[in-house]
Amino acid sequence: MRHSSVVGVVIAACTAAASAQMGPTPAPPGGVRYDGHKVVQVDVRTARELTTTLALTDDVWSHRVGIGGQVDVRVSPEQLAAMQQAGLRFTVMIEDVQAQIDAEAARLAARAHWAPGDGPGFFDDFHTYDEHRAFLQDLVNQYPNLASMIVVGQSLEGRDIFGIRITGPGSTANRPAAFYNAAQHAREWATPPVIAYIAEQLLTNYATDCRIQQLVDSVEFHLVPFVNPDGYVYTWTPNNRLWRKNRKPPPAGSTCFGVDTNRNWGYQWGGQGASTDPCSETYRGVAGFSEPETQAVRDYVSANPRFRSAMDFHSYSQLVMSPWAYTDALPPDHPTFAMLNTRMQQAIESTYGLVYAAGPIFTTIYPASGGAVDWFYGAEGVYAFTIEVRPTGNPGFLLPPDQILPNAIENYNAILELAGFTGDALLFELPSGPPATVPPNTPTPVQVAISSGSGAYYTGSGRLHSRIGGAGPFTLSPLTPLGGTVFQGTLPAAPCGSVIEYFFSADTTTFQTVVFPACADPLQTSAVSATVAFTDEFETAVAGWTIQNDASLTAGGWVRADPVGTTNAGAAAQPEDDHTAAPGVACYVTANGAVGGAAGSADVDGGPTRLLSPTLDLAGADGAVVNYWYWLYSVNGTPDPMEIHVSNNNGSTWTAVTTHASQSSWRTNSFAVQDFVTLTDQVRVRFTANDTPNNSLTEAAIDDFVVSTQGCPATCYADCNTSGSLTVADFGCFQGKYVLGDLYADCNASGTLTVADFGCFQGKYVLGCP
Ligand code: 0X9
Ligand code: ZN
Numbered sequence: 001m002r003h004s005s006v007v008g009v010v011i012a013a014c015t016a017a018a019s020a021q022m023g024p025t026p027a028p029p030g031g032v033r034y035d036g037h038k039v040v041q042v043d044v045r046t047a048r049e050l051t052t053t054l055a056l057t058d059d060v061w062s063h064r065v066g067i068g069g070q071v072d073v074r075v076s077p078e079q080l081a082a083m084q085q086a087g088l089r090f091t092v093m094i095e096d097v098q099a100q101i102d103a104e105a106a107r108l109a110a111r112a113h114w115a116p117g118d119g120p121g122f123f124d125d126f127h128t129y130d131e132h133r134a135f136l137q138d139l140v141n142q143y144p145n146l147a148s149m150i151v152v153g154q155s156l157e158g159r160d161i162f163g164i165r166i167t168g169p170g171s172t173a174n175r176p177a178a179f180y181n182a183a184q185h186a187r188e189w190a191t192p193p194v195i196a197y198i199a200e201q202l203l204t205n206y207a208t209d210c211r212i213q214q215l216v217d218s219v220e221f222h223l224v225p226f227v228n229p230d231g232y233v234y235t236w237t238p239n240n241r242l243w244r245k246n247r248k249p250p251p252a253g254s255t256c257f258g259v260d261t262n263r264n265w266g267y268q269w270g271g272q273g274a275s276t277d278p279c280s281e282t283y284r285g286v287a288g289f290s291e292p293e294t295q296a297v298r299d300y301v302s303a304n305p306r307f308r309s310a311m312d313f314h315s316y317s318q319l320v321m322s323p324w325a326y327t328d329a330l331p332p333d334h335p336t337f338a339m340l341n342t343r344m345q346q347a348i349e350s351t352y353g354l355v356y357a358a359g360p361i362f363t364t365i366y367p368a369s370g371g372a373v374d375w376f377y378g379a380e381g382v383y384a385f386t387i388e389v390r391p392t393g394n395p396g397f398l399l400p401p402d403q404i405l406p407n408a409i410e411n412y413n414a415i416l417e418l419a420g421f422t423g424d425a426l427l428f429e430l431p432s433g434p435p436a437t438v439p440p441n442t443p444t445p446v447q448v449a450i451s452s453g454s455g456a457y458y459t460g461s462g463r464l465h466s467r468i469g470g471a472g473p474f475t476l477s478p479l480t481p482l483g484g485t486v487f488q489g490t491l492p493a494a495p496c497g498s499v500i501e502y503f504f505s506a507d508t509t510t511f512q513t514v515v516f517p518a519c520a521d522p523l524q525t526s527a528v529s530a531t532v533a534f535t536d537e538f539e540t541a542v543a544g545w546t547i548q549n550d551a552s553l554t555a556g557g558w559v560r561a562d563p564v565g566t567t568n569a570g571a572a573a574q575p576e577d578d579h580t581a582a583p584g585v586a587c588y589v590t591a592n593g594a595v596g597g598a599a600g601s602a603d604v605d606g607g608p609t610r611l612l613s614p615t616l617d618l619a620g621a622d623g624a625v626v627n628y629w630y631w632l633y634s635v636n637g638t639p640d641p642m643e644i645h646v647s648n649n650n651g652s653t654w655t656a657v658t659t660h661a662s663q664s665s666w667r668t669n670s671f672a673v674q675d676f677v678t679l680t681d682q683v684r685v686r687f688t689a690n691d692t693p694n695n696s697l698t699e700a701a702i703d704d705f706v707v708s709t710q711g712c713p714a715t716c717y718a719d720c721n722t723s724g725s726l727t728v729a730d731f732g733c734f735q736g737k738y739v740l741g742d743l744y745a746d747c748n749a750s751g752t753l754t755v756a757d758f759g760c761f762q763g764k765y766v767l768g769c770p
Contacts, residue, residue, distance in 0.1 A: 009699035031239025036077045039094035041070045043569050052086050059394045068570030091636045093394045100398050101241045126189050129233050132225050136164040143203045153296020155230045161296050163224035164199045168217030176308040176422045176454050182222040184262045186231025188241045190389050190399040191313040199414050210519035219422030225458040244281050252280040259285040263370040264294045267378040268326040271369030284370050307478045309422040310384040317388040318356040320344045323377045326369040332362040344414035353412035384555040425455030425508045428516035440496035440527040448504050449485045455508030464489030466502040493743050494527040496712035531699035534707040537580045538587050543612025556604030558611040561592040568599035571664040579629040579666045579703035587703035590689050604698040607690030615650055621709035624673040634662040637695025643688040648677035651684050693754040716769035732759050
C-alpha cells in the first residue's frame with residue numbers, strides 16, 4: 001500500500017558534491033568524500049518531520065519523499081547529531097557511505113575489464129561507458145542482420161548518447177517502435193546493465209525462441225544505456241560516485257554544477273517537484289529542454305512517429321510507474337497504463353518473487369514535473385513508463401554485483417510485457433489464471449480478457465480451441481462476452497486422468513488472427529478429482545500444530561490469536577484482521593502486541609520462529625496441493641523473507657518450497673507437494689519467520705490452510721451409481737446418462753453415443769467389478 005498523502009518536495013539544499021565543484025568541467029581532482037556519512041531511513045509522519053528531515057540533509061536517496069513513509073537520506077556526522085537532537089525517528093541503512101564506496105572502487109579496480117568475446121561475464125560487475133559501448137558493438141558484429149549501433153545525439157561534453165537498434169528483417173514502415181533507456185541519473189548504476197541485458201537476450205534468443213523472434217520481428221527496439229553519459233563518466237572518477245545530474249557548469253552567481261535531466265523535459269516543465277536552485281539535486285535548468293541530453297532524445301523520438309512505448313529505468317526502490325508525474329489527475333489512458341503496470345509487476349514477481357509496487361508516479365512516489373515519462377506520453381502520445389529497479393533500501397545506489405544479473409533478468413521480463421503490448425496486435429490474459437486442474441467429466445468455464453495491442457478486437461471473433469488427450473485436431477468453440485474485455489469459453493468434459501490442451505484466438509478489425517499463447521504452445525490442464533484432506537481456519541485450536549523457536553529468538557514467536565494490528569510508516573505491519581471471512585477472527589501471527597502498541601513492540605527479533613503443520617497422510621494420492629494465505633511485512637535493515645518448507649518424514653528433513661517477500665497485505669500461495677517430495681503419510685509444512693541479524697521490523701501471519709489430494713479413484717465402470725455394488729439400478733443410471741448425452745455413456749469410446757454402448761455396458765456389468 002502506498003502513502004495516501006504525499007507532499008511536493010523541493011530538495012533545496014546545496015549538495016556537498018555540488019558545492020565542492022568550484023572549478024571548470026570536468027571537476028577538480030579530489031572530488032567529494034563521505035567519510036563518516038551514513039544513510040538513514042527516517043520515519044516521517046508529519047509535514048513538520050518532513051521539513052525538518054529535508055532541512056538536515058543535502059542528499060535524498062530514496063523516492064519515498066512524503067508523509068507517512070520512510071525517506072532514505074545521506075547525513076554527515078553533524079547532521080546525524082542534529083537529527084537525533086530534533087527527535088526524528090530513524091534507522092541506519094548504511095553505516096559508512098565512504099567505506100561502501102571505497103569497497104566498491106577497490107573491487108572495480110581489481111575487476112577484469114570486459115572485452116569482446118567475454119560474453120555474459122559482462123553482468124558480473126559494473127562497467128564503464130566505453131565498455132558498454134564495446135559490448136553493444138560486439139552484439140552488432142555478431143548479429144548484423146538484426147542490430148545496428150545508433151547515436152541519439154551528443155551530451156554537453158560531446159559524448160555520444162549511443163544505443164543499439166534491434167529489429168527483424170523486412171520493411172519497418174509500419175512497425176511500432178520502442179525507446180527503452182537508462183541512466184538519466186548518473187549514480188544509478190544498476191540500470192545500464194538492464195539495457196545491455198535486454199539487447200543481449202533479444203539477439204541471442206532470436207533464432208531459437210519463437211516468442212522472441214515474434215517480438216523482434218514486430219517491434220523496432222531502440223535501447224539506450226546512457227541518456228546522461230557525462231554524469232555517468234563522472235561517477236567513475238575518484239570520489240564522485242554519487243553524482244546524479246548532468247555536468248552543466250554553474251550559472252552566473254552559483255558554484256553548483258548540473259541540471260537534473262529528469263526535471264528538464266519540456267512538457268509541463270516548471271511545475272511542482274522540481275527546483276529552481278542550481279544547487280538542488282532536482283534542479284530543472286533554465287528552461288524546458290535547456291540541456292543537450294534532453295534535446296537529443298526529444299529530436300530523435302519526435303522524428304520517428306512510430307514510437308509506441310517507452311521505458312526510463314532508474315534506481316532504486318523497486319517500483320513500476322506510469323503517468324502522470326506532474327499532477328495527481330489520472331491520464332486518459334489510465335486503464336491501459338494500469339493493465340501494463342500490473343503485467344510488468346507480475347512478470348517481475350514471477351521471476352524471483354520480488355513485488356515491485358505499481359501506480360502513477362505522482363501518487364506512488366512524489367510530484368515531479370519535467371520528467372521524461374510525462375513528455376513521452378503528453379507530447380508524443382507514447383505509452384511511457386519508469387521502473388525504479390533494485391534494491392528497496394540498503395545499499396541504495398551501490399547495488400552488490402551479484403544482484404546485477406537478477407536485477408537485469410527480472411526487468412527484462414517486464415520489458416517483454418511492454419514489448420508485447422508494443423508489437424502484438426491483441427493482448428490476452430487469463431484474469432483468474434489458468435486452472436491447474438478441472439473436475440473430471442464436467443465442462444469447465446475458463447475466462448480470458450482480450451484487449452487492444454497495436455490492433456483492435458473484431459467483435460465476435462474470439463474462439464477457444466481445445467482437445468483431449470494430446471493428439472488430434474483442436475475443436476473450436478466461440479467465446480461468450482461477459483462484459484468489458486472479458487470473455488468466457490468452456491473446456492470440454494474430459495475423463496479423469498486425461499489432459500486438456502487449449503488456446504485462444506481472435507481477429508483484429510483488419511483481419512489479422514492472433515493466437516494466445518503464442519508460438520503453438522497450448523495451455524494444459526488435467527481432469528482429476530480433488531478431495532480436501534485437511535483444512536484449518538485457525539478459529540479453534542487444532543491438534544498437531546507445533547511451534548519451534550530458536551534459542552536466539554527474543555520476541556515474536558508464532559501464536560494463534562485474533563491479531564492486534566500495528567502500523568509502520570503508514571503501512572500495516574501486523575494485520576488487524578485475520579484472512580477468514582466473518583465470523584472468523586483468528587490466525588497464526590508472530591506474537592500479538594497490546595492494543596495501541598508500537599509496530600516494533602511485538603515483532604520478530606532474532607529467530608527463526610517456526611510453525612509446523614500437523615502430520616498429513618497423503619500416501620497413495622496422485623497429487624496433493626497445499627494452499628494458504630500469508631502475510632509478511634519486513635522492512636528496515638536486511639528484510640527477512642518468510643520461508644516455506646515441506647517434509648515427507650515428519651520433519652526429520654525439510655525441502656525448501658518458496659520464500660515470500662514483504663507485502664503489507666494478505667496474499668495466497670499454492671504448491672503441489674509432489675513437486676518437492678514424494679507423497680507419504682508423514683507430510684508436514686513449515687512456515688519460518690525471523691529477524692536475523694536483528695535489524696528489521698518483521699511481522700508474519702498465516703491463515704486458511706487447506707490441503708487437497710488429487711487423483712482418479714479406481715472406479716468400476718459398471719457401478720454407474722457408485723453404490724459399491726452392481727444392481728439393476730446401475731442400468732437405470734446408465735440409461736439416464738445416455739439420455740442426457742453424458743460422455744460416461746460412451747462405453748465403447750467411439751466418440752458418439754449409440755445403441756452399441758448399451759451392449760458394451762451390459763458386457764461390463766456381466767464381467768462384474770473387482
Ligand atoms: O526523481 C526522479 O527523477 C526519479 N526517482 S530517482 O530516485 N531515480 O531520482 C523518479 C522519476 C519519476 N519520473 C518522472 N518524473 N518522469
Ligand atoms: Zn533516477
